[in-house]
Each structure stands twice: as structure tokens, then as C-alpha cells.
Amino acid sequence: MFEQSVLVGKVGAMRRVAESEVRGASELGALERQVVDFFVDGVKVLGLPRSMGEIYGLLFISQEPLALDDLAQRLGISKGSVSQGLRALKVLGAVREAAGGDERRMYFESAVDLKRLVGGFIREQIRPHLDSGKEKIGRLKEAVRVEDDDACRREFLTERLGRVEHWIRSSGRVLPVLQQLLGE
Amino acid sequence: MFEQSVLVGKVGAMRRVAESEVRGASELGALERQVVDFFVDGVKVLGLPRSMGEIYGLLFISQEPLALDDLAQRLGISKGSVSQGLRALKVLGAVREAAGGDERRMYFESAVDLKRLVGGFIREQIRPHLDSGKEKIGRLKEAVRVEDDDACRREFLTERLGRVEHWIRSSGRVLPVLQQLLGE
DNA sequence: CACTTTGTTCAAACATTTTTGAACAAAGTT
DNA sequence: AACTTTGTTCAAAAATGTTTGAACAAAGTG
Numbered sequence: 001m002f003e004q005s006v007l008v009g010k011v012g013a014m015r016r017v018a019e020s021e022v023r024g025a026s027e028l029g030a031l032e033r034q035v036v037d038f039f040v041d042g043v044k045v046l047g048l049p050r051s052m053g054e055i056y057g058l059l060f061i062s063q064e065p066l067a068l069d070d071l072a073q074r075l076g077i078s079k080g081s082v083s084q085g086l087r088a089l090k091v092l093g094a095v096r097e098a099a100g101g102d103e104r105r106m107y108f109e110s111a112v113d114l115k116r117l118v119g120g121f122i123r124e125q126i127r128p129h130l131d132s133g134k135e136k137i138g139r140l141k142e143a144v145r146v147e148d149d150d151a152c153r154r155e156f157l158t159e160r161l162g163r164v165e166h167w168i169r170s171s172g173r174v175l176p177v178l179q180q181l182l183g184e
Numbered sequence: 185m186f187e188q189s190v191l192v193g194k195v196g197a198m199r200r201v202a203e204s205e206v207r208g209a210s211e212l213g214a215l216e217r218q219v220v221d222f223f224v225d226g227v228k229v230l231g232l233p234r235s236m237g238e239i240y241g242l243l244f245i246s247q248e249p250l251a252l253d254d255l256a257q258r259l260g261i262s263k264g265s266v267s268q269g270l271r272a273l274k275v276l277g278a279v280r281e282a283a284g285g286d287e288r289r290m291y292f293e294s295a296v297d298l299k300r301l302v303g304g305f306i307r308e309q310i311r312p313h314l315d316s317g318k319e320k321i322g323r324l325k326e327a328v329r330v331e332d333d334d335a336c337r338r339e340f341l342t343e344r345l346g347r348v349e350h351w352i353r354s355s356g357r358v359l360p361v362l363q364q365l366l367g368e
Numbered sequence: 369c370a371c372t373t374t375g376t377t378c379a380a381a382c383a384t385t386t387t388t389g390a391a392c393a394a395a396g397t398t
Numbered sequence: 399a400a401c402t403t404t405g406t407t408c409a410a411a412a413a414t415g416t417t418t419g420a421a422c423a424a425a426g427t428g
Contacts, residue, residue, distance in 0.1 A: 031327055031341070038320055038348075045313050047231050049416055063340050068375065078418045083376055104426070105374065112344075114351050129229050136222055143215055156247050157215070160296075164222075167298050174365050181358045233386055252405065262388050267406055288396070289404065 027074040028058075035061045036075070046121065051077055051085040056094055056110055065098035065107035093120035115183035122175050130172050137165050211258040212242075219245045220259070230305065235261055235269040240278055240294055249282030249291035277304035299367035306359050314356050321349050 028036065039057030040050050054075045059066060066074075072082045086108060089095035093116055098107040111117060144157045212220065223241030224234050238259045243250060250258075256266045270292060273279035277300055282291040295301060328341045 031324070031331070034320075034324055034327070035345075038317070038324070041313075042317070045231075047229075051417075061341065061344060063337070069373090079375075080377080080419070081417055084417090087376090112347060114354060126229075129225075133222070133226070136218075140215070140218055140222070143218070147215070153247070157245065160245060161219075163296060170298060170366050170368070174362060177365060178358060178362060181361060182354050184354070235387075253403090263405075264389070264407080265387055268387090271406090 027076075032058070032061055046125070048088070049085070051075075051081040052088055055082060055085045056089055059095060059108060059110035060112065062109075065101070065109040067105040067107050069105075071108075091120075092124055093117070115179060118179050118182050122179060126175065127172075130168055134165070134168050134172075137161055137168065141165070211260075216242070216245055230309070232272070233269070235259075235265040236272055239266060239269045240273055243279060243292060243294040244296065246293075249285070249293040251289040251291050253289070255292075275304075276308055277301070299363060302363050302366050306363060310359065311356075314352055318349070318352050318356075321345055321352065325349070 036054050036057035039060065040053035043053035043056070044050065054077065055071055058071060058075060068079065068082050068086065071077075071086075072079045075082075086095060090097075094111050095108050096111055098109045101107040141158065141161045144154055144161060147154055147157075220238050220241035223244065224237035227237035227240070228234065238261065239255055242255060242259060252263065252266050252270065255261075255270075256263045259266075270279060274281075278295050279292050280295055282293045285291040325342065325345045328338055328345060331338055331341075
């Protein structure tokens with residue numbers, strides 16, 4: 001966190017750039033690599049693992065769908081990672097099985113419309129947190145009501161918790177608007 | 185990532201709950217602890233470190249401002265963490281020096297209006313990424329234009345990069361709206 | 369049936385991020 | 399001047415998160 005902000009001085013570690021160039025693993029051209037890296041950064045911002053960015057990125061610049069083994073080979077990462085990454089991306093709706101995958105392998109392609117991507121992210125990563133937050137605050141408000149503390153303290157706590165509850169409600173209402181606006 | 189989703193089976197590790205209860209370190213009541221934990225989860229979703237959530241949470245339910253040492257003691261975390269956490273929270277505009285801190289120590293209080301909080305987060309954590317993304321895509325588009333590849337491939341890449349550029353522009357335009365809507 | 373190809377699982381290895389704590393500076397007190 | 403109190407810094411330790419790779423299941427082929 002904050003690698004490049006005011007708050008920290010350290011420099012990033014730059015994991016696997018050199019060696020994937022060295023041993024002929026990287027089947028990726030320079031341009032492809034850059035695009036993939038772009039998406040790696042992108043998903044990191046969203047708190048998702050690097051491999052998901054690599055996979056999505058490669059599918060995004062592939063003119064034709066790719067199979068699991070293609071992805072593992074060309075990205076130079078393990079089948080295990082690709083399997084997990086693809087599953088998560090499918091759940092998010094960011095990747096789907098390509099139509100006409102009539103062969104034995106399954107081929108995948110990226111979903112490229114923002115509205116859908118955002119929708120999936122909201123549904124899978126945001127909504128659940130808002131919901132569980134709403135529940136927790138509800139329970140806390142109840143706990144405060146039952147407190148034996150002095151009335152003043154209780155009033156303060158109630159006000160604060162009510163405020164958070166309101167934050168959560170506002171956020172919930174804003175999400176559909178957001179998705180709408182990003183649909184173009 | 186995904187600790188509680190379909191995708192993974194592992195259970196969270198539950199770091200320092202037991203021991204802070206054991207050795208009389210935790211000066212926090214049960215209710216306070218729950219509120220603090222609520223904010224810990226909150227900031228984790230935003231990709232910020234646990235300590236920031238603890239600090240913000242404790243300030244949020246404190247009726248009076250607290251000093252660095254108060255925070256460290258009551259939360260049972262190191263002064264170093266509190267120092268860093270406070271700095272980051274100040275940059276985000278989530279915490280400010282309390283007015284009337286006429287004494288030698290500096291006292292802090294939480295900022296509690298959502299519009300301000302969201303504004304700070306956008307400014308510090310989102311905008312910079314959008315900006316750097318915009319630049320990178322610009323450079324990539326240029327690189328594609330210069331490519332010696334076949335025209336078809338070039339056309340495809342241009343379309344894709346243009347699409348991402350559009351995503352970024354849309355996102356940039358949506359942020360102020362978002363902040364506006366969350367202002368109540 | 370024996371062998372290959374495709375994909376999943378999960379514990380251990382590895383990478384990254386966060387926290388700690390000791391050393392330090394600045395400023396206040398006795 | 400010696401001591402205390404407040405806060406910062408940063409290298410090392412701890413915690414957390416991600417990837418690997420070997421073992422496995424399912425399904426296809428000769």
C-alpha cells in the first residue's frame with residue numbers, strides 16, 4: 001500500500017520480469033507484455049491478485065480465445081494459478097467460455113464492456129461487504145440500547161452508529177447509479 | 185483475497201484477539217472493540233492496513249480527541265504503527281488535529297462526514313491511478329501505431345486500447361458525481 | 369485396459385505488506 | 399546540563415496473501 005505516495009519511501013520489488021525474459025518461457029511480445037502489466041496494475045488497485053490481471057490482460061489482447069494451457073504457457077505461470085484465476089474471473093463475469101468451443105478443451109475470452117465488469121465487481125466484492133456491515137451495525141445499535149452506561153454516552157454512540165448506518169445506505173443506493181453511468 | 189467467497193476454503197487467521205484480551209493490554213471495552221473491528225474490516229476492503237482501521241475506529245467512537253500514546257496504549261499496538269497510521273489518515277482527510285490542543289501533545293479526532301472521506305480517498309487513492317493509467321495507455325496506443333505488424337492486428341489493438349482509454353475517461357467523469365451523491 | 373490430455377485441489381514455498389521496537393531528534397522541565 | 403515526554407524513522411520480524419507443483423479425478427483414445 002502507498003508504495004508511491006507521500007507516505008512511504010520504499011521501491012517496489014519488480015518480481016518476475018527478468019527471468020521470464022531469460023529462459024525462453026515468455027511467449028509474449030513486448031507490447032503484449034506491457035498490456036498485461038497494465039492490467040496487473042489495474043487488478044492490484046482493486047485488491048485482486050496479480051495472476052488475475054495477467055490472465056485477463058492476455059485474453060483482452062488476444063484476437064482469439066485461449067485455453068488454460070495456452071495462458072499458463074504464454075504467461076509463464078502455473079496451471080494451478082490459471083485455474084484459480086480463471087474461476088475467479090468467471091465469477092466476476094470478466095471472462096467467459098468462448099462460444100463454439102466445440103473441441104475438448106475449454107476456450108476463454110474476456111468480457112469487454114465496462115458496465116458488465118463493474119456490475120460483477122459490485123455484486124461480488126462490494127455488495128457482500130455492505131450487507132455484512134449493515135448487519136453488524138444493526139447488532140451494535142441494539143447492544144448500545146441495552147448498555148448500562150450513562151445516557152450521554154449512549155446517546156453519543158447511537159448517533160455515531162446511526163451515521164455509519166447512513167453511510168452504508170447511501171453507498172448501497174449509489175452503486176446502481178454508478179453502474180448506470182459507466183454503461184456509457 | 186476472497187477469504188469468504190465461493191472461491192476459497194481457508195479460514196481467516198484471527199491475529200491478535202486472544203492475547204490483547206489476556207495480558208491486560210486492551211483498555212478497550214467489548215463494544216469499543218467491536219466498533220474498532222468494524223472499521224478494521226472497512227479499511228481492509230479499501231486496501232488499507234489494519235492499524236489505520238483501528239486508529240480511525242477508536243477516534244470515531246471517542247467522545248474526546250486522543251493523543252498518539254493514548255491510541256497506542258488502548259489499541260495495544262506500537263507507537264510506530266500509530267504514527268504512520270495517523271499520518272496516512274491525515275493525508276486522506278479522515279483524521280485531523282483537534283482544535284484547542286493547547287497542550288504539549290497533539291490530539292486527534294476523526295472526520296465523520298462521508299463526502300469528505302470519499303473525497304480524500306478518491307483524491308489520494310483513485311485519481312493517481314487513473315492518471316497514470318491514462319498515460320500508459322497513451323504510450324501504448326502510440327507504440328501500436330508504429331508497429332510493423334499486419335494492419336488487421338494493429339486495428340484490433342487500437343480498438344482495444346481505445347476501449348480502455350474510454351473506460352478510464354468514464355471513470356474519471358463518474359468520480360465527482362459519486363462524491364456528490366454521497367454528500368447526502 | 370493402459371495411456372494421454374485437460375483441469376482442479378491444496379499444502380508448502382515464496383513474495384509482499386505490515387508491524388514492531390530500538391535508535392533518534394526536538395522540545396519541555398527540574 | 400541531565401532527564402522526561404512526544405513523536406518519527408527504518409531495518410528486521412511477523413503476518414498475510416499468492417503461487418507453485420505434485421497428486422488427483424474425469425474423460426477421451428488406441
